[in-house]
Amino acid sequence: MVAVGAPAGADSGAPPGRLVIVQAVPSESLNVSVDGHMVRNGTPVGAILGPLSLSPGRHRVGFTDPSGTLRLTSTVDVASGSSSDIVVHLPASVGGAPVVNAYKTPRAPIAPGKARVLIAHTATVAPADVVVDGQVVFHDIANGEFATADIAAGPHVVALLPAGRRAHAILGPLHVDLRAGTVTMVYAVGNPRDHSMNVITHTDTLASNGAVVPGSIDTGRVGLAAGLAVHPFRVPQRHATPAETSDPQTVPWLELGGAVLIAAGLVLALRRRRGAQGRSG
Template identity: 60%
Template sequence: MSALIRVAGASVLAAITLSGTAAAPVVAASSSTSAPAGRLVLVQALPQQDLDIAIDGRVVERGTTTGAVLGPIPVAPGAHQVEFSHGTTRLVTTVDVAPGSSSDVVVHLPAQVDGSPVVNTYRTPMGPIPPGKARVLIAHTATVAPADVRVDGAVVFHDIANGEYATAEVAAGAHSVALLPAGQDSPPILGPLRVSLEAGTVTMVYAVGNPRTHSMNVIVHKTGLGSNGAVAPASIDTGTAGLAADLPVRPFSVTPTSSGATAATSPSLRPMATTMVAVLVGLAMVLTARRGSGRRPLRRR
């Protein structure tokens, strides 16, 4: 598993009131420049709430329920306002969108019981990934104290507070995830949950709710990633001349030593095989010398 990356989510906002919210058509912001558009994913993580969501004053959707994931919505690079509203109360945050980036904007409960909702922005880690691997981002967006995240029975993320997150790369497949009070082995606050991580994807996981109201849950969505160019070899080319066809091939064996340790050994090559290896090494040295003699020395300018 890769090294832990732990960062607090961006921008926490205060609730303000207004006399009313003007209706607007559902239109995603678009780019008027040649720079590639960014993407916003809007996550509604407030238990028992229906919210209207807008970008730059334009309504994306009305009456979104808990657990709704909207997008990805293409937007032009630059600053954009995202608004979550319910009746006369609204939360507004400004999100800086980089060209080609993807960010989740999440409205959720704070750490304090009965506290006002907050909004955090989490940049999706879109970097290339090796084959057979999956990336996961786990964010603490629930009304609980700092917590540890346990994956497949082992604590991998320690003491994550509300609004913070951690990322890692793991083997693709099914994994068990649980949220526990920091430094304790008591029953999990959430889980264990089975999360399926697909190769070549990043899965965004948000722990949401309040254990006192039995509203603890998890919101999950995933995005495809590009490969980092690494390819697992399917075969190893050993040549077609047949010069080593008569060489015996025996596996290495492990034998105990006098000190109790183990040592790897291999059968000795037969005399004929040793001579053949010496001839091949000599031939390679001659060919290298001939190739080098035809090269011109570099001239300094």
């Protein structure tokens, strides 16, 4: 991670935030600066700069072309521990000057087996639908807008189509493989009229939300059950009556019957052992 100087008045004691800069203007080579400090000269389309480590506060991100014709400055408020992308891209109108948008990385914890995507429309096309595996998952996204979703990890086929249409894809189909526990930032860029349509992506790791099946249960370290004899056994299967089967709230309790018996037996054994220890003392 690249460190960048703190802005005036920033709290230097707070943890920094992260900023990724994405150059999404086709056929341009841009100079990129942050707070007047040059990050990279001659940045080509598709380049991803960072993540940059920035102190909390307001920062200025600048873009210029070598001739000086293009001069863009955007301000971004960086929060402690945050993560965002700054994307310079074409507007919806053909021939329009590039614009800058910020996209906050959705870093909330994610469930096992899932992957998160943020898809942003940063191309010179009309509002579009995003199709994943043949199903429309995002409707009518305009230039500069974005949408996020958690989907099953693994291979997927993605396409960008004109809003409301199911043929003549603007982009794709693209074959992507999403890793579990990650967030992928996806930017559709370019102009279909000059065949410059493409995608720019980068991926980051997410924390688990804790929704996992436990592999073991910690019973403590005191040793109260250390001397208990454990014997294998089977709980006789009890078949539900027709009345019980018709009640969906009844069946789970029937399945838990064996577990309740086991727990009751263990508690009784522990009480007996504690009583024996008390009498021996």
